[in-house]
Amino acid sequence: MSMSGLPVVKITNISKVFRMGDNELKALDDVSLDIEAGDFVAIVGPSGSGKSTLMHMIGILDTPDAGIVAIDGHSISGLDDDALSKLRARTIGFVFQQFNLLARTSASENVGLPMLYSGAPYDKTWAKKVLGAVGLGDRTDHTPSQLSGGQQQRVAIARALVNKPAIVLADEPTGNLDSQSERDILDILVQLNRAGITVVIVTHEAEVTQVARRVIRMRDGRIVSDERQEPKYIDGMKVQDQDLTQSFQLYDAPMPELTPGLQAQLRKARSYSSEALRSVTSNKIRSFLSILGIMIGVAAVIAMLGLGEGAKKSMENELSGLGSNLLVVWAGSSRTGLPGGGNPVRLYPDDVTALKSELNNVTALAPNVNGKAMVQFEEKTWNTSITGTTTEYVTLRSFVPDIGRNFTSEEENSRARVAIIGRTIVKNLFGDKDPIGAEIRINRIYFQVIGILPAKGSNGWQDRDDTVIVPLETAMRRVFGYETIQSIDIQVDKPENMPNVESQIKSMIQQRKRLSDEKLDDAVTVRNMADIQAAISSTNKIMSLLLSIIASISLLVGGIGVMNIMLVSVTERTREIGLRKALGATKLDILSQFLFEAALLGIIGGGLGVTLGWGTAKIAAVFTNWPFDVSPTVVAFVAGITAFVGIVFGFWPAKKAAALQPIQALKHE
Ligand code: ADP
Numbered sequence: 001m002s003m004s005g006l007p008v009v010k011i012t013n014i015s016k017v018f019r020m021g022d023n024e025l026k027a028l029d030d031v032s033l034d035i036e037a038g039d040f041v042a043i044v045g046p047s048g049s050g051k052s053t054l055m056h057m058i059g060i061l062d063t064p065d066a067g068i069v070a071i072d073g074h075s076i077s078g079l080d081d082d083a084l085s086k087l088r089a090r091t092i093g094f095v096f097q098q099f100n101l102l103a104r105t106s107a108s109e110n111v112g113l114p115m116l117y118s119g120a121p122y123d124k125t126w127a128k129k130v131l132g133a134v135g136l137g138d139r140t141d142h143t144p145s146q147l148s149g150g151q152q153q154r155v156a157i158a159r160a161l162v163n164k165p166a167i168v169l170a171d172e173p174t175g176n177l178d179s180q181s182e183r184d185i186l187d188i189l190v191q192l193n194r195a196g197i198t199v200v201i202v203t204h205e206a207e208v209t210q211v212a213r214r215v216i217r218m219r220d221g222r223i224v225s226d227e228r229q230e231p232k233y234i235d236g237m238k239v240q241d242q243d244l245t246q247s248f249q250l251y252d253a254p255m256p257e258l259t260p261g262l263q264a265q266l267r268k269a270r271s272y273s274s275e276a277l278r279s280v281t282s283n284k285i286r287s288f289l290s291i292l293g294i295m296i297g298v299a300a301v302i303a304m305l306g307l308g309e310g311a312k313k314s315m316e317n318e319l320s321g322l323g324s325n326l327l328v329v330w331a332g333s334s335r336t337g338l339p340g341g342g343n344p345v346r347l348y349p350d351d352v353t354a355l356k357s358e359l360n361n362v363t364a365l366a367p368n369v370n371g372k373a374m375v376q377f378e379e380k381t382w383n384t385s386i387t388g389t390t391t392e393y394v395t396l397r398s399f400v401p402d403i404g405r406n407f408t409s410e411e412e413n414s415r416a417r418v419a420i421i422g423r424t425i426v427k428n429l430f431g432d433k434d435p436i437g438a439e440i441r442i443n444r445i446y447f448q449v450i451g452i453l454p455a456k457g458s459n460g461w462q463d464r465d466d467t468v469i470v471p472l473e474t475a476m477r478r479v480f481g482y483e484t485i486q487s488i489d490i491q492v493d494k495p496e497n498m499p500n501v502e503s504q505i506k507s508m509i510q511q512r513k514r515l516s517d518e519k520l521d522d523a524v525t526v527r528n529m530a531d532i533q534a535a536i537s538s539t540n541k542i543m544s545l546l547l548s549i550i551a552s553i554s555l556l557v558g559g560i561g562v563m564n565i566m567l568v569s570v571t572e573r574t575r576e577i578g579l580r581k582a583l584g585a586t587k588l589d590i591l592s593q594f595l596f597e598a599a600l601l602g603i604i605g606g607g608l609g610v611t612l613g614w615g616t617a618k619i620a621a622v623f624t625n626w627p628f629d630v631s632p633t634v635v636a637f638v639a640g641i642t643a644f645v646g647i648v649f650g651f652w653p654a655k656k657a658a659a660l661q662p663i664q665a666l667k668h669e
């Protein structure tokens with residue numbers, strides 16, 4: 001605290017001009033003023049005479065166009081915004097006519113705010129003590145809307161005192177109050193002054209002027225008189241009856257120590273988080289609408305990633321189960337990539353026999369035909385796909401029945417009516433009953449169930465358990481009436497023999513069917529697992545690329561939504577920003593506060609999006625039997641990205657907020 005008698009405010013020849021279009025208005029015209037430490041000064045004068053402007057200069061909320069301002073021995077010229085904020089936080093407590101408390105924030109939190117910016121720990125006990133000193137010890141948890149005007153102004157005074165400033169400035173502090181509240185406020189100011197605090201008050205009212213020891217009159221931006229007086233107290237003021245030596249008890253109590261570095265930063269982070277949460281939740285619908293873009297984008301990405309990832313995994317499982325030396329030959333073009341396209345060659349059983357006997361380096365071979373058929377058991381029917389093939393098929397495709405058995409060569413040759421059924425057929429036709437040995441009908445023909453295929457799940461576009469396997473000729477002659485074979489699985493003894501076997505197959509078919517070189521590719525296709533894997537992974541690459549494009553666009557759109565709402569939020573809270581700066585917040589403090597809010601919006605949008613996308617895909621997976629798989633890494637990554645999007649798109653609005661000048665912001669309507 002400054003010693004009595006020294007100038008705590010030294011103002012020399014300052015001017016302030018406001019320009020409104022072509023008009024120039026000299027709000028302060030060459031004003032000089034010294035205020036000694038411990039004085040009680042009242043500034044009076046008609047409205048528009050420059051009182052508030054002078055007060056803002058003393059409170060370094062604004063800077064003069066010309067002249068020098070020195071506060072507590074520090075000249076303010078050359079200090080940047082942040083240095084001014086720090087000086088303000090340490091030396092000056094400001095009380096405004098319009099209280100300027102933060103809404104939805106308790107009295108003690110309002111009082112603690114300047115401590116956040118000065119680096120003192122937010123000590124609730126201390127804030128409560130200061131509230132007690134202004135007679136509000138029993139109102140510490142009330143929010144401004146739960147307090148009367150007089151009480152709100154007392155909270156504002158407590159806030160001005162919380163950092164134990166050397167000077168308290170009050171601009172018409174009683175202008176909006178009834179006479180009882182006016183006396184309460186003046187009581188506090190007088191007691192403060194007796195404790196050694198310099199008090200400067202702007203007022204209209206003669207009554208209020210009486211309590212000061214020095215009265216400065218202004219007119220048209222100039223000081224017209226400056227007189228000392230014996231203070232007189234208004235009837236009903238408590239200080240009248242009290243011992244004049246009694247000081248404001250508060251100033252004898254020790255204030256919490258300043259906390260260094262990290263601890264203070266953590267405390268700020270905590271405060272910004274709860275501030276962000278308060279801001280987001282107090283505008284629930286608006287916040288929700290602003291994050292809708294991010295939410296939908298993330299949901300779409302998660303759902304598609306999950307399904308894509310699941311399909312890829314099950315495809316990889318399927319392929320790895322098949323081994324790397326399997327060749328698939330199918331009748332039809334390789335260009336369409338699907339069986340049956342182009343100008344397919346007609347493959348008969350005797351072609352297969354020829355291949356089997358003439359091909360070298362082949363260990364197993366399974367021709368097959370496929371088609372749709374109606375399967376019935378008792379009263380139940382089910383439409384499914386039927387594969388007619390030979391005994392080797394289940395081994396080649398790692399599809400050996402895990403219940404019951406495969407059919408035998410005898411059954412194959414005698415066109416026996418035996419069937420191996422997949423798990424989906426069991427589930428849909430048999431329920432709890434035992435299928436082995438049961439009679440089912442396929443396209444009205446009776447078959448005996450001899451085995452059940454192992455569960456394979458879905459590969460993304462088909463349920464591989466929704467299938468029935470029967471002997472080749474049974475399917476061709478009895479079920480479908482086919483003459484030709486659609487494809488042949490061929491197992492080669494060693495991977496290095498694959499190219500050789502591939503060309504043997506092609507040349508044999510070309511010879512047997514008398515095909516020209518040009519027609520061969522249209523008539524038959526030979527694929528190995530490496531080809532199929534490559535085709536799948538290139539499809540996956542295209543999928544991922546599309547997904548990233550969708551994700552980027554939706555995050556861009558979502559980010560713009562956040563930016564938009566942050567701009568609105570900054571505009572709406574201009575006064576609050578001005579207030580925070582007046583209480584000592586630096587640019588970084590304001591920037592951080594708004595970035596926390598933007599990041600929070602991003603994270604909430606991401607979180608809801610993950611939940612929505614995950615839920616939707618999970619439900620879709622249950623109904624369609626699609627595989628679905630989302631790794632926690634993906635979720636964490638998405639959360640990080642959305643926070644990042646929030647920060648990137650919140651940066652400009654936050655920077656706008658941080659750049660606001662305290663006094664302009666405070667005057668904002
Ligand atoms: P008062 O003595 O009533 O507190 P002020 O110091 O607020 O007066 O204002 C002094 C003069 O400056 C007034 O005429 C006012 O209209 C003008 N003024 C104050 N702030 C601004 C501003 N931001 N822009 C333009 N004119 C202003």
Ligand code: MG
Pocket residue numbers: 051052053
């Ligand atoms: Mg004013």
